[in-house]
Amino acid sequence: MAGIIEHGRDDIIWLAETGFCYLELGDATAARETFAGLVALAPDNASFQAALGESFSREGSLEEARDALKTAVKLDPGLAYARCLLGDVLARSKRKEPAVDELRKAIELDPDGPVGSTAKTILAGIEDEVYPPPPGEGVNG
Amino acid sequence: MSVGGVGGASGHFRTEPTEPTFGSAAGGVFKSLLVAGASAATSGAGGIGGSIVSKLLGGGGSSSGVDGGELSQSEMLQRQEKILAESRFWQFETNVMKAKHDMNKSILQNIRA
Numbered sequence: 001m002a003g004i005i006e007h008g009r010d011d012i013i014w015l016a017e018t019g020f021c022y023l024e025l026g027d028a029t030a031a032r033e034t035f036a037g038l039v040a041l042a043p044d045n046a047s048f049q050a051a052l053g054e055s056f057s058r059e060g061s062l063e064e065a066r067d068a069l070k071t072a073v074k075l076d077p078g079l080a081y082a083r084c085l086l087g088d089v090l091a092r093s094k095r096k097e098p099a100v101d102e103l104r105k106a107i108e109l110d111p112d113g114p115v116g117s118t119a120k121t122i123l124a125g126i127e128d129e130v131y132p133p134p135p136g137e138g139v140n141g
Numbered sequence: 142m143s144v145g146g147v148g149g150a151s152g153h154f155r156t157e158p159t160e161p162t163f164g165s166a167a168g169g170v171f172k173s174l175l176v177a178g179a180s181a182a183t184s185g186a187g188g189i190g191g192s193i194v195s196k197l198l199g200g201g202g203s204s205s206g207v208d209g210g211e212l213s214q215s216e217m218l219q220r221q222e223k224i225l226a227e228s229r230f231w232q233f234e235t236n237v238m239k240a241k242h243d244m245n246k247s248i249l250q251n252i253r254a
Contacts, residue, residue, distance in 0.1 A: 016252050020245050047248055054241075081248050088237075114247045118240035121233075130233040 012041060019051060028058035046076035050085050057089050065089045080109035084119040091122060092132050100126060 015038050022031035032055035038048040053068035066089050072082035087102035103126075106119035125131035212220070 013253055016249060020249050023245060024242065047252060051245075051248070081244065084244070114240070114243040118237070118244045121236050121240045125233045125237070128229075128233075130229050 012038065015041075016048070016051075019055075023051070023055065023058065026058075028055050031055040032059060044075060046072045046079045046082055049075060050079065050082035053082070053089065054085050057085070057092065062089055062093050066093065078109060080106045080113070080115040080119075083109065084115050084122070087119060088122050091126055094132055096126060 015034060019031050019034035019038065022028075022034060032052065035048055035052035035055050038045070039052050042048055049068055049072035053065045053072060056062075056065035056068055066086070069082055069086040069089055072079065073086060076082065083102045084106035087099045087106060090096075090099035090102060100123065103119040103123045107116045107123070110116040110119075122131065
């Protein structure tokens with residue numbers, strides 16, 4: 001039927017790989033567009049919502065990033081990835097206390113994994129007062 | 142006992158040095174270069190060392206190493222602190238990006254699974 005495009009699992013995985021590649025390459029806008037497409041295709045997937053939030057964050061759109069990450073946390077409160085990225089965005093928005101809460105939850109959920117490790121790195125930066133970045137600095141400009 | 146080596150007469154690279162190498166001819170040259178660079182940097186008299194330090198401290202040093210103006214000690218300290226803070230921040234940001242790279246890889250693996 002016109003207007004309906006069926007996507008297989010392989011297509012979605014391929015799109016997700018593309019989105020993460022854009023993030024790695026530093027093309028936040030292309031990453032955001034890719035993850036926005038994935039969220040449209042799979043609106044209940046918390047990981048895609050979280051990756052969309054990270055793309056917004058790298059573009060410097062902290063409010064949109066926070067909204068997307070909060071949606072991701074609502075979809076899956078046990079997803080450490082979403083909580084870690086939400087903590088990062090809250091820290092960048094100079095909301096220290098909620099940022100620390102989210103990062104601690106991420107560490108609890110993934111104490112020995114790469115998500116917990118990222119959360120620990122960001123938390124250490126907040127505690128050492130290196131984070132959030134001064135205006136005009138950082139990957140988010 | 143010395144077995145010779147790449148350093149030859151300077152005393153460097155011997156497997157069993159028989160004399161301290163810090164005071165050798167080569168060590169002396171490096172030491173004097175360092176001392177010369179440092180004194181040029183602090184006096185603002187010029188040279189590569191002076192130019193680099195001057196630029197780091199934002200003193201407006203020219204490419205020839207001659208400074209356009211002098212900074213008070215407190216201004217220099219302030220600028221040094223700013224440079225240190227920025228350096229700490231960028232080091233931190235690098236660590237976060239590395240950690241996020243590993244995190245994204247693991248999320249992608251979960252999506253593939």
